Amino acid sequence: MSEEIDIVDAETEDSGAYTLDRRAVAAILYAVDIEDRAKLVELMEPLHPADIADLLEQINAFDRMRLIRLYDREFDGDILSELDESIREEVIGLLNPEVLAEAVRDLDSDDVVDLVEDLDEPQKEAILGALGDSDRAAVRQSLTYPEYSAGRLMQREVVMAPEHWNVGEAIDFLRNSEDLPEQFYHIVLVDPKLHPVGNVTLGKLMSSRREVLLKSIVEDTFHVIPVDQYEGDVAYAFNQYHLISAPVVDENDRLIGVxxxxxxxxxxxxxxxxxxLRLAGVGEESxxxxxxxxxxxxxxxxxxxxxxxxVLASLVIxxxxxxxxxxxxxxxxxxIVASMGGNAGTQALTVAVRALATKDLTGSNLxxxxxxxxxxxxxxxxAFAVIMGLVGLIWFGSPALGGVIAAAMVVNLVVAGLAGIAIPVALEKLGVDPALASGAFVTTVTDVVGFFAFLGLAVVVLL
Amino acid sequence: MSEEIDIVDAETEDSGAYTLDRRAVAAILYAVDIEDRAKLVELMEPLHPADIADLLEQINAFDRMRLIRLYDREFDGDILSELDESIREEVIGLLNPEVLAEAVRDLDSDDVVDLVEDLDEPQKEAILGALGDSDRAAVRQSLTYPEYSAGRLMQREVVMAPEHWNVGEAIDFLRNSEDLPEQFYHIVLVDPKLHPVGNVTLGKLMSSRREVLLKSIVEDTFHVIPVDQYEGDVAYAFNQYHLISAPVVDENDRLIGVxxxxxxxxxxxxxxxxxxLRLAGVGEESxxxxxxxxxxxxxxxxxxxxxxxxVLASLVIxxxxxxxxxxxxxxxxxxIVASMGGNAGTQALTVAVRALATKDLTGSNLxxxxxxxxxxxxxxxxAFAVIMGLVGLIWFGSPALGGVIAAAMVVNLVVAGLAGIAIPVALEKLGVDPALASGAFVTTVTDVVGFFAFLGLAVVVLL
Structure with missing residues (x-):
């Protein structure tokens, strides 16, 4: 085993960047095979918890069990946070209870929430039991918010300041604070009722004179998130408005997290x-x-x-x-007619589903x-009518057959475009995720119409 | 027109959040119709540039032209940055040259790069001409990096400190700096050769005593991006390692941006x-x-x-x-056999394409x-062989026909699974984007195999 294996290759050679190196994985599995704990720890040491999680996902269940048992007390809580849900339960079951408790205590409360929300009751209680009283209370509080809501995403530790403070007061406050969060980027200004009124970046704070009022250096874009907002909308707001952090408020508009x-x-x-995954008809938990x-x-x-x-299409045939x-x-x-319709319909519906997801398809442009x-x-x-008409003519020597397939092609592609946009929009209006169900409906339409138009015209024209 | 129209509705009522309100758009277009500039400015005032860009994308070209002409000098540079490329050129052409120059001067240099990189030469020069000398030089420098590389994404203004400084020195330096960037979250520590060696968050800096060495409070996760790295890999690294900002280095590992x-x-x-969009066979520029x-x-x-x-499938028939x-x-x-194969193949290939994109499918688990x-x-x-065998039997009363369709179903679904994974992986190895081309290949395979297996078996068994 060479000593110079790059575990994660960050070089830019086309798409190889950040892919787990096959030889490195082999070296790790070899250390597991010969039960060389020192070597395993040495090989794993440079890996980020996210890469270790990827490694655990990529090896088979037997290797995973042996690796985790050998790695034992080196196991870090962040690895659990990064693991796919599908093997998280398995890994938690494999960990020594003391190692698990230790691992979980190192996590931020929002990561613990993410970790326990999908676990079954005994595992959840085991993890909550390992936490200190205040952390456990914080996690239980977060779990009271609906799944997939802003409340589950937020950190409860917020750095805030009264709106009338100046830069000097804010800096002195921060310099004297004992327990600032690990990561924070803004000071949230609040009014006396704890309503957030603005964000001041730490950079701006550092570069402003002490007597400057915080109110005068707030960021232009300030966006407040309601605690019950759907997490997809939260992500949309961050992407749309280029937010770095945003305060979260309860139903009384009071600041409760970030x-x-x-x-x-x-x-x-x-x-x-x-x-x-939904568009392809694969369960999104896949x-x-x-x-x-x-x-x-x-x-x-x-x-x-x-x-x-x-079968419906076959009944038409x-x-x-x-x-x-x-x-x-x-x-x-x-x-051919059915297949072209199916593809044209899929094109239109994919554009429609994406536009609905990015909120670009609205009443104004529908x-x-x-x-x-x-x-x-x-x-x-x-265009394809002309092409297929010629193919039909040349292949079968029948102008009438060429004309029938050409006409059916036009009908089916128009119907495909119409169905491809109308069906996702209708499903969205009905509260059904258009990504989930549009494909089946659109294909049914294009198959049925495709076969019916082609064969029906053939009967009229050719027989 | 009511005064209380919410232009962008941030309420949580299901998926309506952040969608441009139809009535608000109507009010804006009405102001344009009656050429009421004061009303238009008043209605647009609360909108974020990203929402104005969405609005411009959603209305038709004629309304767009009239709105922009009426809005005139209120037009903000950030709106241009947020616009889809497809209408950006059109909008730039509509703007009064002075308004355009003014708008562009307000932008950060990385936003200008993003703006001009796809414009044609005259428009590009018009925008570059509006910039100050140093900004123009910075933009031209960025444009020398390959498209879609880290060099195009980075800001050139970096806040850095020598690795031997302590917290007090860093704070004094920041407090005395004249021109810190608008947005920054870390101080990058560099060695004497300007190699980045660590990141200190501003929050950590603020909460540490003055005599603490910066080196001792660097972040655990520190990730350096090569300037020529593909932007998709940059995005992957941020998502995988939860980075907030990362230093960019040149080929000599010297810090040149962030x-x-x-x-x-x-x-x-x-x-x-x-x-x-590629998976659906829609141009990704769509x-x-x-x-x-x-x-x-x-x-x-x-x-x-x-x-x-x-047509290939038809030749088989x-x-x-x-x-x-x-x-x-x-x-x-x-x-039926071909359609089931096509769907099963699409399922497998979508999972494979996604896993390749997230670097989860590697030599270790292929x-x-x-x-x-x-x-x-x-x-x-x-499972579907049994179902279809019964359908064939009941519908056509022929056990042999039921058996044929059942056997063909098994063959085609196995082939679909194999093709669905092997084709994207092979394309990736050949340097072709699997999202772009897999669908056509997999469908060809499942159509040809589906028809051939079913009709071939029928000839052998039934005739």
């Missing part, structure tokens, strides 16, 4: 993952470390929905059995976007 | 958008404000690729024309993931 951008960024990443059984279970429902869709028996070329060509999608379907439909 | 998390978050959001012509042009190539795929002529039920049932996907395909294939 959310920082790193937590918002993690939520944004989760939201994207959820959208992309993780690469899930086992075969869990994965099969997650994927089955979407395939079942698709089977119903496909069955109406035209006679026509197909007379002109087998219809069977050869019909999947009709214009619908008109655009229909026109795009029409223009692309005409 | 990247902050808000820029990394914007990149993460862009990367996600790119992935989701914007909701694009017109019909641009949209048609973006969508055409993918549909053309899909047409080739679909054409090999079995005789069988279909004898048993028309084959034509009715065959799309074989285990492949094995899992094949097994999932097998298990789901068997």
């Amino acid at each position: 959310i920082t951008i790193d937590d918002a960024m993690a939520v944004l990443d989760d939201e994207h993952e959820e959208d992309i 993780r690469l470390s899930d086992n075969t059984f869990e994965t099969t279970k997650q994927r089955f429902p979407w395939l079942a929905v698709n089977l119903v869709t496909a 069955a109406q035209f059995e006679e026509a197909i028996a007379q002109i087998v070329a219809l069977a050869v060509l019909m999947p 009709w214009r976007v619908i008109r655009r999608e229909v026109l795009v379907g029409l223009v692309n439909g005409l | 990247i902050t998390i808000d820029d990394a978050m914007a990149v993460l959001d862009d990367e996600h958008e790119e992935d989701i 914007r909701l404000s694009d017109n019909t012509f641009e949209t048609t042009k973006q969508r055409f190539p993918w549909l053309a690729v899909n047409l080739v795929t679909a 054409a090999q079995f024309e005789e069988a279909i002529a004898q048993i028309v039920a084959l034509a009715v049932l065959m799309p 074989w285990r993931v492949i094995r899992r996907e094949v097994l999932v395909g097998l298990v789901n294939g068997l």
